[in-house]
Amino acid sequence: xxxxxxxxxxxxxxxxxxxxxxxxxxxxxxxxxxxxxxxxxxxxxx
Amino acid sequence: xxxxxxxxxxxxxxxxxxxxxxxxxxxxxxxxxxxxxxxxxxxxxxxxxxxxxxxxxxxxxxxxxxxxxxxxxxxxxxxxxxxxxxxxxxxxxxxxxxxxxxxxxxxxxxxxxxxxxxxxxxxxxxxxxxxxxxxxxxxxxxxxxxxxxxxxxxxxxxxxxxxxxxxxxxxxxxxxxxxxxxxxxxxxxxxxxxxxxxxxxxxxxxxxxxxxxxxxxxxxxxxxxxxxxxxxxxxxxxxxxxxxxxxxxxxxxxxxxxxxxxxxxxxxxxxxxxxxxxxxxxxxxxxxxxxxxxxxxxxxxxxxxxxxxxxxxxxxxxxxxxxxxxxxxxxxxxxxxxxxxxxxxxxxxxxxxxxxxxxxxxxxxxxxxxxxxxxxxxxxxxxxxxxxxxxxxxxxxxxxxxxxxxxxxxxxxxxxxxxxxxxxxxxxxxxxxxxxxxxxxxxxxxxxxxxxxxxxxxxxxxxxxxxxxxxxxxxxxxxxxxxxxxxxxxxxxxxxxxxxxxxxxxxxxxxxxxxxxxxxxxxxxx
Numbered sequence: 001x002x003x004x005x006x007x008x009x010x011x012x013x014x015x016x017x018x019x020x021x022x023x024x025x026x027x028x029x030x031x032x033x034x035x036x037x038x039x040x041x042x043x044x045x046x
Numbered sequence: 047x048x049x050x051x052x053x054x055x056x057x058x059x060x061x062x063x064x065x066x067x068x069x070x071x072x073x074x075x076x077x078x079x080x081x082x083x084x085x086x087x088x089x090x091x092x093x094x095x096x097x098x099x100x101x102x103x104x105x106x107x108x109x110x111x112x113x114x115x116x117x118x119x120x121x122x123x124x125x126x127x128x129x130x131x132x133x134x135x136x137x138x139x140x141x142x143x144x145x146x147x148x149x150x151x152x153x154x155x156x157x158x159x160x161x162x163x164x165x166x167x168x169x170x171x172x173x174x175x176x177x178x179x180x181x182x183x184x185x186x187x188x189x190x191x192x193x194x195x196x197x198x199x200x201x202x203x204x205x206x207x208x209x210x211x212x213x214x215x216x217x218x219x220x221x222x223x224x225x226x227x228x229x230x231x232x233x234x235x236x237x238x239x240x241x242x243x244x245x246x247x248x249x250x251x252x253x254x255x256x257x258x259x260x261x262x263x264x265x266x267x268x269x270x271x272x273x274x275x276x277x278x279x280x281x282x283x284x285x286x287x288x289x290x291x292x293x294x295x296x297x298x299x300x301x302x303x304x305x306x307x308x309x310x311x312x313x314x315x316x317x318x319x320x321x322x323x324x325x326x327x328x329x330x331x332x333x334x335x336x337x338x339x340x341x342x343x344x345x346x347x348x349x350x351x352x353x354x355x356x357x358x359x360x361x362x363x364x365x366x367x368x369x370x371x372x373x374x375x376x377x378x379x380x381x382x383x384x385x386x387x388x389x390x391x392x393x394x395x396x397x398x399x400x401x402x403x404x405x406x407x408x409x410x411x412x413x414x415x416x417x418x419x420x421x422x423x424x425x426x427x428x429x430x431x432x433x434x435x436x437x438x439x440x441x442x443x444x445x446x447x448x449x450x451x452x453x454x455x456x457x458x459x460x461x462x463x464x465x466x467x468x469x470x471x472x473x474x475x476x477x478x479x480x481x482x483x484x485x486x487x488x489x490x491x492x493x494x495x496x497x498x499x500x501x502x503x504x505x506x507x508x509x510x511x512x513x514x515x516x517x518x519x520x521x522x523x524x525x526x527x528x529x530x531x532x533x534x535x536x537x538x539x540x541x542x543x544x545x546x547x548x549x550x551x552x553x554x555x556x557x558x559x560x561x562x563x564x565x566x567x568x569x570x571x572x
Binding site for chain 1 (some may be wrong): 055273278325335342343493
């Protein structure tokens with residue numbers, strides 16, 4: 001059963017969770033691709 | 047990664063043409079319908095923003111360790127021993143003849159999911175076409191849209207589909223043919239090429255839809271509460287009280303499991319085309335991060351917020367409770383009729399789902415292809431033909447009878463995944479040995495894998511899996527087995543679906559036995 005939710009916009013807690021979740025994932029994705037291209041540049045062609 | 051390796055039968059093994067191609071193919075495997083339909087409904091039902099706490103805990107303790115482990119098992123089995131499917135991989139891990147039979151789950155799970163997933167995938171292709179032509183335009187209630195879906199599936203009569211199931215059947219055949227054709231084209235010529243086209247398009251479509259949703263504001267000024275902001279609030283405002291509910295933690299673990307395509311045998315298979323010293327730590331993490339980006343950021347923006355903007359909170363709650371199909375195929379088509387350029391965005395939405403689906407379904411087909419090619423020495427053409435015939439025959443009851451899809455989804459697409467993951471973590475961390483397992487995970491790594499994962503993989507992940515399996519058994523599997531809540535009319539179908547699952551499992555076990563008898567003939571490598 002879903003608890004009723006107030007029909008309001010994002011609360012401060014909601015904004016914090018959005019920023020944390022989206023920021024964390026976007027940061028991780030950016031880090032991974034950055035490292036990937038860096039290591040690709042360093043690697044001698046096979 | 048372009049040089050072909052040789053398998054024990056002396057046949058050249060396929061290989062990925064590029065690292066980016068591998069990442070896109072692996073991300074395509076992980077990014078499926080669940081990213082855009084299942085995740086937002088799960089989050090909305092399980093505490094909103096607070097759901098992200100158990101979600102990230104599960105990602106860290108279950109998802110990433112299992113993902114690395116599956117990559118490592120795949121690379122070990124493929125690069126050392128020429129096995130692209132888990133029966134062979136498990137046998138070389140444990141060095142026991144009977145262990146290969148445990149690997150049957152790495153064929154059974156993807157095969158079962160492939161059967162019903164192909165059908166659902168064909169709906170997305172059909173609905174993309176219906177959006178472009180405006181076939182469902184004019185249907186304005188969820189109930190009527192539900193009837194439209196039922197009549198499309200041939201379970202109800204309507205003037206929209208006078209031929210009954212014909213339309214759905216044609217789209218199913220088309221989808222199956224495309225899948226088989228891609229698999230027939232091989233790893234770099236088929237799967238990798240598909241990923242290089244479909245994945246950028248998928249992200250482009252998702253970003254276009256996300257921008258469209260975020261700029262909708264409050265579509266009906268007379269209902270200021272029905273807005274995208276309210277939708278984001280509904281999805282993300284945390285309800286910390288839900289964190290004490292074990293069901294929320296279980297739902298989060300389940301979502302991580304499905305979204306990363308763990309316990310399927312597909313990751314193993316794709317990773318088997320790596321070389322012995324190729325990096326898997328960074329490449330694997332990149333695919334997981336890409337999947338999370340698609341799920342949490344894009345998946346979290348599109349469906350639920352737009353549903354709140356057009357249906358309001360109360361009805362969106364009932365949509366979320368009804369599940370992914372209601373959201374994707376009944377609610378979204380109504381929304382597309384209410385926004386400017388609805389034909390275009392509807393086509394985009396279902397094309398996005400189709401691309402998400404097909405990049406996953408080919409990943410489900412590849413383990414069986416690899417098994418037939420490598421363990422029986424079949425050509426790719428013959429393997430593709432056998433797979434096509436098998437899926438074509440087994441998909442018939444799914445298309446014709448309503449109970450098959452749900453039954454196969456639970457046993458083959460949910461429960462068996464966790465069983466398989468538990469089996470592989472025990473084999474890899476405890477039988478193969480954690481020191482050797484760690485060496486496999488970290489060899490050639492382009493990032494430093496934190497040592498903490500050594501202990502997480504060894505102790506925490508198996509315990510986590512045992513807990514999940516225990517809860518699923520008590521809360522879902524036993525009631526499901528007893529057919530609680532199943533009407534008398536539907537029971538026969540449920541029993542038939544289970545019989546079919548038993549037959550698939552028995553058939554695959556038989557094939558494994560036959561394959562090894564063939565391999566163990568004089569002159570063949572074990």
